[in-house]
Amino acid sequence: MYATHFLDLPPLLSAGGTVHLPGSKSISNRVLLLAALASGTTRVHDLLDSDDTRVMLDALRALGCGLRREGPVLEIDGLGGQVRTAQASLFLGNAGTAMRPLTAALALLGGDFELRGVPRMHERPIGDLVDALVQLGCELEYLGNPGYPPLRIRPVAQAQLHLDAPIRVRGDVSSQFLTALLLALPLAATQRPIVIEVVGELISKPYVEITLNLLARFGIAIEREGWQRFTIPAGSHYQSPGQIHVEADASSASYFIALGALAAPRAGHDGIRIEGVGAASIQGDIRFVDAARQMGAQVDSGPNWLQVRRGAWPLKAIDLDANHIPDAAMTLAVMALYADGPSTLRNIASWRVKETDRIDAMAIELRKLGATVEAGPDFLRIEPLPTGQWRRAAIHTYDDHRVAMCFSLAALNPDGLPVRILDPKCVAKTFPDYFETLFEVVEPVAVPVICVDGPTASGKGTLAAELARQLGYHYLDSGALYRVAGLAARRAHLALEPSQEAAIADLARALPLRFDAGRVWLGDEDISDAIRTEAAGMDASRVSALPAVREALQALQQGFRRLPGLVADGRDMGTVIFPDAPLKVYLTASAAHRAERRHKQLISKGISANIADLRADLEARDARDSSRSVAPLKPAEDARLLDNSDQTAQQSVDQVLHWWRQVQPFSEG
Numbered sequence: 001m002y003a004t005h006f007l008d009l010p011p012l013l014s015a016g017g018t019v020h021l022p023g024s025k026s027i028s029n030r031v032l033l034l035a036a037l038a039s040g041t042t043r044v045h046d047l048l049d050s051d052d053t054r055v056m057l058d059a060l061r062a063l064g065c066g067l068r069r070e071g072p073v074l075e076i077d078g079l080g081g082q083v084r085t086a087q088a089s090l091f092l093g094n095a096g097t098a099m100r101p102l103t104a105a106l107a108l109l110g111g112d113f114e115l116r117g118v119p120r121m122h123e124r125p126i127g128d129l130v131d132a133l134v135q136l137g138c139e140l141e142y143l144g145n146p147g148y149p150p151l152r153i154r155p156v157a158q159a160q161l162h163l164d165a166p167i168r169v170r171g172d173v174s175s176q177f178l179t180a181l182l183l184a185l186p187l188a189a190t191q192r193p194i195v196i197e198v199v200g201e202l203i204s205k206p207y208v209e210i211t212l213n214l215l216a217r218f219g220i221a222i223e224r225e226g227w228q229r230f231t232i233p234a235g236s237h238y239q240s241p242g243q244i245h246v247e248a249d250a251s252s253a254s255y256f257i258a259l260g261a262l263a264a265p266r267a268g269h270d271g272i273r274i275e276g277v278g279a280a281s282i283q284g285d286i287r288f289v290d291a292a293r294q295m296g297a298q299v300d301s302g303p304n305w306l307q308v309r310r311g312a313w314p315l316k317a318i319d320l321d322a323n324h325i326p327d328a329a330m331t332l333a334v335m336a337l338y339a340d341g342p343s344t345l346r347n348i349a350s351w352r353v354k355e356t357d358r359i360d361a362m363a364i365e366l367r368k369l370g371a372t373v374e375a376g377p378d379f380l381r382i383e384p385l386p387t388g389q390w391r392r393a394a395i396h397t398y399d400d401h402r403v404a405m406c407f408s409l410a411a412l413n414p415d416g417l418p419v420r421i422l423d424p425k426c427v428a429k430t431f432p433d434y435f436e437t438l439f440e441v442v443e444p445v446a447v448p449v450i451c452v453d454g455p456t457a458s459g460k461g462t463l464a465a466e467l468a469r470q471l472g473y474h475y476l477d478s479g480a481l482y483r484v485a486g487l488a489a490r491r492a493h494l495a496l497e498p499s500q501e502a503a504i505a506d507l508a509r510a511l512p513l514r515f516d517a518g519r520v521w522l523g524d525e526d527i528s529d530a531i532r533t534e535a536a537g538m539d540a541s542r543v544s545a546l547p548a549v550r551e552a553l554q555a556l557q558q559g560f561r562r563l564p565g566l567v568a569d570g571r572d573m574g575t576v577i578f579p580d581a582p583l584k585v586y587l588t589a590s591a592a593h594r595a596e597r598r599h600k601q602l603i604s605k606g607i608s609a610n611i612a613d614l615r616a617d618l619e620a621r622d623a624r625d626s627s628r629s630v631a632p633l634k635p636a637e638d639a640r641l642l643d644n645s646d647q648t649a650q651q652s653v654d655q656v657l658h659w660w661r662q663v664q665p666f667s668e669g
């Protein structure tokens with residue numbers, strides 16, 4: 001997951017390959033609750049691991065539920081209708097699928113509970129569900145604004161519940177209120193049937209189908225008359241199915257279906273293949289496939305896979321009542337930019353009460369890209385965005401995973417512009433590795449590289465590693481490669497001189513080298529410390545003067561250029577290895593400053609050193625590095641010079657980030 005302030009997506013050229021998507025949020029959280037309420041142990045396969053499921057798991061654990069991980073399987077010991085903890089304060093993040101169903105279940109289970117979430121959760125309505133539960137005789141109290149979490153639940157005896165009359169619940173704000181009652185009321189239906197009546201038009205109906213389907217898997221067969229009346233038969237009790245598999249998330253699939261529809265085919269691939277969800281899905285969002293086809297996508301499917309290829313191009317505009325696919329329809333709003341006319345998404349009022357006001361958020365951010373958008377109380381109308389009119393935008397994501405994921409598709413724009421996604425970690429709600437998964441199947445126009453070259457002890461490593469951290473980019477410490485080559489050559493008893501050039505180059509080419517969490521590995525050995533000695537530095541300088549060794553290491557270094565970008569530090573990054581890098585920095589400091597820094601570094605490691613000697617060594621090394629015939633140490637012609645003699649590390653980082661903003665500007669407004 002990218003936990004950076006922003007993630008810059010370079011313009012994308014094409015896409016192709018296979019993605020395995022994480023489990024469905026809607027299925028995962030329903031299964032967790034049902035397994036917790038049931039008698040017996042349930043083994044859940046392929047459960048989604050994300051913020052929304054984590055808050056549900058934490059809540060179940062707090063209620064006394066036994067949870068065990070066995071590799072990819074989670075084992076849940078059901079509570080059999082009895083909570084083991086009669087008092088708890090539960091934090092449910094921004095998970096509607098945890099807050100709403102747990103409210104109903106806990107109101108019926110009996111106990112003293114507080115349910116809270118993130119600030120936005122306290123703006124998401126729950127009044128219709130609370131009204132239904134109060135009608136039933138449950139005791140709930142608002143701790144903040146009436147109609148919204150946080151909530152306090154107090155115990156009531158089952159005998160006090162009014163189960164004779166139908167329980168009426170509004171269905172036009174969120175289907176999760178009905179889902180919550182359906183999931184929880186079997187707790188009270190042991191003696192008599194319970195009837196639920198929906199007031200008003202039920203929205204997001206396919207989510208109620210998921211609920212009914214999973215209840216059936218846990219032994220509860222709900223009878224329904226249309227979408228208005230649901231009966232939970234007398235004698236209902238949750239029975240664990242033993243094992244249950246969670247399908248991949250169909251809403252998450254929408255971004256990859258769209259990718260297949262939008263992107264030019266990638267050489268050597270036949271469109272995008274999505275594994276884990278397909279035509280046999282119980283998730284309503286699989287119907288996104290119909291909408292994508294209507295826009296021109298070619299989609300083939302099997303029971304649990306989809307294969308998507310670009311069909312009509314540009315896409316065909318769409319006018320759709322998207323009430324049945326409220327989550328996936330956000331993806332259509334970005335696809336509409338690539339259509340042959342204006343597209344309209346209707347009957348989407350519920351977007352206004354989800355992770356953010358999604359109608360406003362989509363309109364604002366689409367306009368930042370240059371689009372003309374009309375936002376109404378329950379619709380969005382989006383004009384296509386012609387070539388030449390796209391703008392570089394920093395997309396505000398409103399802590400809404402879907403805003404972040406759908407706007408990544410703007411990186412396919414025909415104007416070849418990058419897109420900045422602010423706060424990319426918001427995808428953690430349902431798809432923590434979304435961007436990593438995307439990067440596996442897209443081909444960028446070019447992967448951006450920032451080169452930081454300069455003499456020894458100029459602070460390149462510190463600067464480059466920090467830049468990489470802040471940008472979410474990969475990091476290449478090319479100096480380490482030479483150090484490793486030097487170390488390997490020494491260990492192979494090769495003299496570090498031209499007579500052994502070919503042998504050292506062969507060795508370098510086959511180095512089993514790995515950079516992992518700030519450590520350097522050679523095979524199974526952590527050699528991070530061994531390559532950091534002064535002697536290893538001298539050896540690195542020696543082997544790096546051998547042209548055949550440099551050539552052997554070139555391809556290895558260029559292989560580090562992967563999405564979303566690279567910060568490479570060394571001596572010839574800008575001149576030889578990445579000559580097309582959009583930003584090259586040549587970092588220097590006076591020999592006196594560098595000797596002083598090196599001295600401090602050594603002293604802090606308990607190694608005694610003499611500043612004058614260190615300075616003499618540095619100067620000798622500078623002279624050797626800048627006078628060697630191959631790739632001598634010198635600034636690239638287009639490098640920006642940065643003398644950090646009188647700068648703090650932070651000031652250097654800020655300076656380079658300022659240059660990077662000049663090279664790659666984004667409009668925030």
Ligand SMILES: O=C(O)C1=C[C@@H](OP(=O)(O)O)[C@@H](O)[C@H](O)C1
Nearest residue numbers: 026097174175176204207326350
């Ligand atoms: O029951 C569910 O799993 C969901 C129902 C839908 O909400 P609404 O019924 O509020 O539209 C959907 O947007 C949400 O992501 C998940």
Ligand SMILES: C=C(OP(=O)(O)O)C(=O)O
Nearest residue numbers: 094095096097327354355
């Ligand atoms: C609306 C969503 O979430 P929640 O389950 O919190 O309602 C969503 O995932 O798009």
